[in-house]
Amino acid sequence: MIRQQAKFALQPLSAALALALGAAAPPAWAQTAPPPEAPASAPANAPAGKPATPPQRPAQRPAEAKPAQGQQQQQLQRVEIEGNANDDGKRRASTAAKIIIGREEIERYGDNSLGEVLKRLPGVTTGGRPGRGGDVRMRGMGGGYTQILVNGERMPPGFALDQLPPEQVERIEIMRAPTAEHGARAIAGTINVVLREALQKRLNEVRLAVAEEKGRLRPNASWTRNDKLNDNGGAYNITINAHQGDNIDDVAVRATTRDLKTGAESVQTTTGFHENKRRALNMNARLQWKLEDGGSLSIQPFLVSSKGNGFNHSEQNPGINYNSVDTQSNNEFTMARVNAQWTNRLGPETRLELRGGVGRGDNQSHSFRQEYVKGVNTPTRVQDDKSDSDNHSWSLNTKLSHQMLPSEHSLVSGLEAEGQKQSSTRVCQENGLACRGVLEFGDVFEASTLRTAAYIQDEWNPSKQWSAYAGLRWEGIESKSTAANYSVNNKSSVMTPLFHAVWKPDEKSRDQVRMSLTRSYRSPQLQDLVARPSVNSQYPTGANTANYADRAGNPNLKPELANGLDLAFERYLSKGGILSVNVFSRRITDLMRNVTELETVSWSNVPRWVSRPRNIGKARTQGVELEAKFRLDEFIPDAMPLQLRTNLSVFHSSVDGIPGPNNKLDQQPKGVANFGVDYRLRGAPVTLGASINYTPANQIQQSVLTAATTTKKRVLDAFALWNVNQQVGVRLSATNLSPLDYANGSVINTGDQLITTQSAGRTFTQWQARLEIRI
Template sequence: MRSLQPTPFRRHHALCAALLAACGSPALAAEAELENERRATELDRVTVTGEIAYRDRSDATAPTLSYGLDYFQRFEPLTVGDMLKRVPSVGFVSDVLEYDGARLRGLDPGYTQILINGKKVPGAGGDRSFYVDRIPAELVERIEIVRSPSANRSGDAVAGALNIVLRDAYEFDGGYLRAGAMHFDDGKTKPVLGAVGSGEFAGGRLLGGVNVQGRHNPKRKRSDRFEAPGGDFVDREDQSDVRDGTDTSGNLSYTRDIGAGRLRLDGFYVRTDRTETEHSREYDHASSRARERLLSVNDQKVDIDQKNLVLGASYDFAMAGGRSEIDLGYARFDDDRFDTEQETGYDNEDSPPSFDGFEGTRILTDARDREFSLKLAHKREFGATRFEFGVDGVDKRRDSSLRTSEVEAKKEGQPLPPYAQFEHQRSRIQERRADPYAMLSGKNGRVDWETGLRYETTRAKIDLRSEENAPALRQDKDYNLLLPSAHLRFNPTEHDRFSASLARTVRRPDFDKLLPLTLEGEYGDNDFVGNPLLRPETAWGLDLGYERRLGRRGVVGLNLFYRKVRDLIEIAGTGRPSAKSLEDHEEAVEEFLDEHPGAGPVTPGYPAFDPDSFLFTAANVGDGAAWGAEFDLSTPLTALGLEHTGVFLNYSWLDSEVEDEFGKRRFNNQPRFVLNVGFIQDLPEWGVSFGASYRRQGGAYSRVLGEEVSTDYGADLEAFVEKRFGSQIAVRLTGSNLLDASKDEAFHKFDTFGDQVGRDYDEYERETETAGPVYQLTVRYAF
């Protein structure tokens, strides 16, 4: 499937390319010849072709990789997350078959900036991250990996930025219908339906699309728990975990030339209706056949209703010898969760095991995130130099509500009290930003350059109401940051390209770490309280790259990166005792006074207060660094006489160093490597294509107060076969997770800081999660 431009635009573009090829430099001629060849395969409307798509060579001076939808589409990705798992350096620590929080360079999702059409949007994560598996792949025109930012975009991109460019009415002509079904290993079948159309409307061009896709992910888990590594067995848990739901989405784009400028209106809406159901049984015997050793039955159901809405309006027009732009945006994210967890305990001394109590917890979570944005920008040429300046304004408000309630019963069949008495906590975080910037860029022979300054100003207000009628706690926090950037690209030949980038970036504190709310028992027996005075993390980043054109369509590249992070936010002690330590001491004092009436602190044997668990907080504690090498290859094997065979390979080696209260470690959950390799074979005389893709992610390690986790991931194999009927119909069968990928985790759990230092375990757990293959049959009809 191809997205096309209107015929007049294509003719003008082809004429310019031909002139460049005739009288320009050899490098420009080669690029123009490639562009003409690509355009020659396109008709006036969307068509079905067997042409293999490769990674695009970006014209941006900042280091950028560009992947069109065609690069991914043969494997029928459902979401942007499914697309991103194939590109360099993007890792995930989600559950099997889930790709939500993208980790560029393997770093926490909060270090990666997610943009939609170049604009930052709010998301579900308390770490300010955006779940990329909430955006259907069918809305996307291309994905850009921006390894180092420019001054005209927000600096929240320590690891880099992932720009999701949606389909545009000006560039897409015609339409198509898509219908299919997915079949899962538990026998469940889910529908996939979509339609996209574009054409002339009201003096401009209008594009509209709708997409409905079923989501289903049946997983199996087993956990074995021990007193310590190599220690005595404690219990095991067998669990089923099923994620089921439907994503419904729509998008509109309207473009029209008005006067000396161009008006563009766009928007998209995604609703996720999802249910997560877990059922598990715990036994005090390692054998799966020992059903009579039942300890408990646990059930958890989470109903999730999420809505994403993004609206934009921009007008680009000629002014004062240059071009100016006015850009308005509104983004909204709503997240409602209804979480019920119930546990029934059993006494397995009886045969069969008898009822031994019931406990239930209900948690209602509501989050509302709103962002209004305004951008004013002006560009103009001064000879061979371009000057751009402007200001970005953002007004963000995040409201969250958390209600919890617990019930219990001691006798089987006893009526349970209603989930009526909820503890209610509400918070609001407001941020207002005004970020002026200025950039200079130009071209000098074979050298392209760009440099700029961005000054980000932030005014934040944090309000917390921990009880229904309690007064709100307010904290204000302002900070300003100067973020310089510079990019250089050298083209020694028409095929070779060297690049270097230096930029300062920022990561703002997680919302959850800003709220001055005390959470008892958050880390083992230790409590945690947020810190509204946290400073943002900043980082200096260096990227060095080399890229070579292979023939007319292939590209190979190597990039080295380094990030030095300042004011790293980590968990730190306050020196104050935890609520549990205070409670234990009070109980000890009461017991002593019962035995020694009238005693006081000077009485021999009076309990001394010696807490072993404490209150911790988030603090700016020091520095960290991340570095690595990224290799990518995308090319046909024309040199071997296999012009209809395309191969794809990217490999990223990742490393880092952070120092916390326990010593040195890598950044939490950073995989040691990410590997993708695959091929596509086209048989044009038969109208058939087939291919396969293999992905592997290296092991990761995470250490926080009270818990250390080692994670290993199984390999993921996908394959497809496609049959085309003329230029309008394609039938495609894809299979994913063909190796029954697994996620294996080892949890080292401790009650207190001292226990963790001394390796005095509370529990050691090994968990394995697996899922079966998924098959999808899809029919596309182009018109």
């Protein structure tokens, strides 16, 4: 029964030990026969990095006496472990480095967000407060370096991975290096989230959960149904999830300004709270049919709808323009998309695939801000800000796959086109008059992007010990933005050669070495290209300060380019699991970074401090990623059959033109570590587990003037699962069991002043109970 549980981690120092032990482990330790070797090359109908065939099952044990009833159930549970082994089998067979996370691992802790699931994976870090998910980053690199896909498609502006509940996800694919088919906008890597799929296996599952944090309840309900459409191979899946979030956070900010000429200091404190309520409905479905000519057709609708409202209250001492402020806000986001995919066999070794989709997103927000001075009951300044943004998107992809026999070359070529158009209307009034910035640029804004791409790739096996992949991708992006007084066009194109190889010391070996030489890039986000400013509400008129800078885009931004090298050693264990070491390096040119400078601007009659993105030069980053997941008795024969999973990643980077020692890539910590263990009780259908995620404190010199700091993050999670019977399970989980205060700050040196700002807040434990029913 223990075999059904996924492998967890060992503490960071144990990773290196486990690797050493694995290298020295004699074959006699294996208690089951090793699975046959999975082919490293992919057939013509599989995308780059996909396995040629599903991994084969391990050899069966010799026949034994007929087991008792409880032992029969134990054997049935072992069927599920082969599904997990299949994930590792796909990883092993892929020529391009890939990690695959299936349903069992996604749902183990009962996480409410994908960010909480992803934080436990090698090299992945998340922003935001502990236990709340947040933006997802690979190898510690900030926004835009990690390519985020849903079913292989980029999502429109306003969408975040945390808007997807884990119940909707079939698997998560982590690709450490880019491939021609999935795109090269992935300097750090790619995360592809695959939504629930239509399977031949029938499933009717209901999940009811309630979470609690600081006395606030968060109910969650989901329903998943898999079934056949007909007897000719047609199938469907539908998953619906509804959840509500309710939280309150306290805020404490301390800003110290020191005059570098006189040494005089002034301190300003801001205290308050932020309350937020959010309700969301998510739905995705997949309908697929097998066609008479051997092809297939699938349709995949996808809907995300959320509504939230918040209230902020803060007080300043001493006050600048005001002593206290109240802000009420409302936000509604709706996104609907339909994708379709048609495949047809043109011959025994040739397949044509067409994929297309259309979507629309609508984001409406409204904030009402009132500022007060001490002793006055009526607001001295009122800002009413409404915005409505519509996004229309479409995509069309065609792919031709051809298997060349007997040479075992798998050729794939494709053409892609993708367009987005965003129309925004903003109505902003300050004490009954139009807000500054809106006067200059108007209240109507339009932007569009058109991306086209062409690629070709070849995957083949030069010998039984080698697998190789070579690809070439061209991608062009054109963006346009228009407002009242300006119209800006931006064009860029990138050619990216890609090469991957896998070498096995012996054709039947469980060890293999990976190598990748790639070129990737990071394109500017649309909002980074738009020159339209956002005026800081602390200083809406006159001169502002560097720590309360306005924000604006830069139409002249160029994409970053990166040349990359990846080397990895992997050992796949006989009882399932893996030991691996991965080393990576990236050399980046035209690095983009937000820079704060004093500018003469059109929206003010005095110079203002403005933060806008700029290309500032070159950077380098490298790192080591260690991973070990295994059963403890794989290495210690008499040990308890604990499932262990550990990973440790260490990062280093430097940016030219910025003084050290902390001149690193934005938001990149020194490393991240995970350790976890779970165990199924003997004689009881109960599984217990726990994991800890740790990210050290960090300081980054962002520019000559500014530096940013964050405190350490330590998130301890635990769960208990009771399988009442084969149809009913009860899962209890806790997130952030050892809460730490979370803080971030900044240091700005203007030459005349040194401004140090620190923002801190408490975090809390989140408890959850979930009932899982299979009907």
